[in-house]
Amino acid sequence: MGQVDCVVIAGAGIGGLCAALALAKQGIQVTVCEQAASLGEVGAGLQISPNAMRVLRELGLESELSQFVFKPQYAAIRDYKTGEYYLKLPLGKQAEARYGASYWHLHRADLHQVLAEACAQVGVKMVLNATVAGYRENTELKQVYLLLEDGREFSADLLIGADGIRSKVREQMLGQERPTFMGQVAWRGVIPVSDLTVDVKPDACVWAGPGRHFVTYYLRGGDYVNFVAVEERSDWRSESWREEGDVDELKHVFADWHPEVRELIKAANSTFLWALNGRDELPTWHKGRVVLLGDACHPMLPFMAQGAAMAIEDGYVLAKCLSNYALGDALLKYEQSRKPRATKIQQMSKANVGLYHMHGGVLGKMKLKALQAAGRFVPDVIQSKLDFVYGHDVTKN
Ligand SMILES: Cc1cc2nc3c(=O)[nH]c(=O)nc-3n(C[C@H](O)[C@H](O)[C@H](O)COP(=O)(O)OP(=O)(O)OC[C@H]3O[C@@H](n4cnc5c(N)ncnc54)[C@H](O)[C@@H]3O)c2cc1C
Structure with a gap:
């Protein structure tokens, strides 16, 4: 039914590679243009929830990835000072059953490498040192041309912009508009467990505190602990949105936190500091023979750990729509099925700022106490709120 034989993708991030793999498995000829000189991801962890796992399984990657994973026991929210649990939702076997x-939990580099190898096996063509400058369309020839900064062009039936939050493809489609600084910065780091003097719980844990939160979870079978330390800031002055972080500053910002957090930071030799940016909902995700996915169309605060999960779902759904419908209808169906969900999760992620950062002082603490009571007495109510996120199955819909 589909009428697309050849696709070019801008960006070899997790979203671009998932789309490439799903399309190539359908027999579509795929070329991916990536600006970097070599394939890879940032040295940090990633939480992959069941909704994204189902896609990775459907793409045939579950067993290959299983050698690199850590399976957390609980999703926890703890008090920044006392360590008291405000939430302790079972993950592990109970999440599997539900x-x-x-x-x-996966190291980004492991997921990226497995995806890249799977793409190579099904004949995806990878072009590195390929910085996208824009595109042009020829409606008569029914072709779109991806234009690189060095003058090269790649023609295809469809262009997918998977080039992240500063997407050049989005810019040409919808106009130049910088992403918005969300008033949050994040330090990220990965620490070998052998360097730790504290026993970190085997959970996906958010330590909630005033104006800040701290996330910890294990990677690579429990050999490493990943941390993300978030602080509210009124501005971000640097031109770059990522810079080397100052470990002493990080220690200072979390100096009065629980010993488990402080000891963990003490073991960090280096860290990167990121400005967390976002965008409002875009008016559309597609135009002519061009379509967007992942952070290119719905960047979100990482406070639900769903940005990459949404990019993975996007790639799979887009490929499925292209196999079931003619191009125009496929892009329409893709946007109709993905935009409301991604937008809702963008909003849910933003709403977690207040909860994790105890906004409202005493009121903020009371909200966490209410969550604690609900988790104790009506755990299914809390769990069912997450069903919208984790229970969604794009491989079945
Ligand atoms: C601190 C933090 C923690 C997070 N934790 C999680 C988590 O636990 N779980 C989760 O699901 N998500 C998480 N996320 C979100 C997740 O990282 C992103 O949503 C996801 O990586 C987006 O993937 P993408 O492929 O759409 O974009 P990107 O990963 O940004 O990939 C875009 C690719 O395009 C390339 N590119 C860009 N411009 C050009 C150009 N002009 N020409 C050619 N190539 C180009 C880039 O080099 C890159 O390879 C987190 C984010 C942050 C900041």
Whole structure:
């Protein structure tokens, strides 16, 4: 039914590679243009929830990835000072039973490498040192041309902009508009467990505190602990949105926190500091023979750990729509099925700022106490709120 034989993708991030793999498995000829000189991802962890896991399983990657994972026992929210649990939701076997797929922690580099190898096996053509400058369309020839900065062009039936939050493809489609600084910065780091003097719980844990939160979870079978330390800031002055972080500053910002957090930071030799940016909902995700996915169209605060999960779902759904419908209808169906969900999760992620950062002083603390009571007495109510996120199955819909 589909009428697309050849696709060019801008960006070899997790979203671009998932789309490439799903399309190539359908027999579509795929070329991916990536600006970097070599394939890879940032040295940090990623939480992969059951909704994304189901896609990775459907793409045939579950067993290859399983050698790299850590399976957390609980999703926890703890008090920044006392360590008291405000939430302790079972993940592990209970998540598997509820959602039919696991909750995994993966090193980004491992996921990226497995995806890249799978793409190579099904004949995806990878072009590195390929910085996208824009595109042009020829409606008569029914072709779109991806234009690189060095003058090269790649023609295809469809162009997918998977080039992240500063997407050049989005810019040409919808106009130049810088992403918005969300008033948050994040330090990220990965620490070998052998360097730690504290026993970190095997959970996906958010330590909630005033104006800040701290996330910890294990990677690579428990050999490493990943941390993300978030602080509210009124501005971000640097031109770059990522810079080397100052470990002493990080220690200072979390100096009065629980010993588990402080000891963990003490073991960090280096860290990167990121400005967290976002965008409002875009008016559309597609135009002519061009379509967007992942952070290119719905960047979100990482406070639900769903940005990459949404990019993975996007790639799979887009490929499925292209196999079931003619191009125009396929892009329409793709946007109709993905935009409301991604937008809702963008909003849910933003709403977590207040909860994690105890906004409202005493009121903020009371909200966490209410969550604690609900988790104790009506845990299914809390769990069912997450069903919208984790229970969604794009491989079945
Ligand atoms: C601190 C933090 C923690 C997070 N934790 C999680 C988590 O636990 N779980 C989760 O699901 N998500 C998480 N996310 C979100 C997740 O990282 C992103 O949503 C996801 O990586 C987006 O993937 P993408 O492929 O759409 O874009 P990107 O990963 O940004 O990939 C875009 C690719 O395009 C390339 N590119 C860009 N411009 C050009 C150009 N002009 N020409 C050619 N190539 C180009 C880039 O080099 C890159 O390879 C987190 C984010 C942050 C900041």
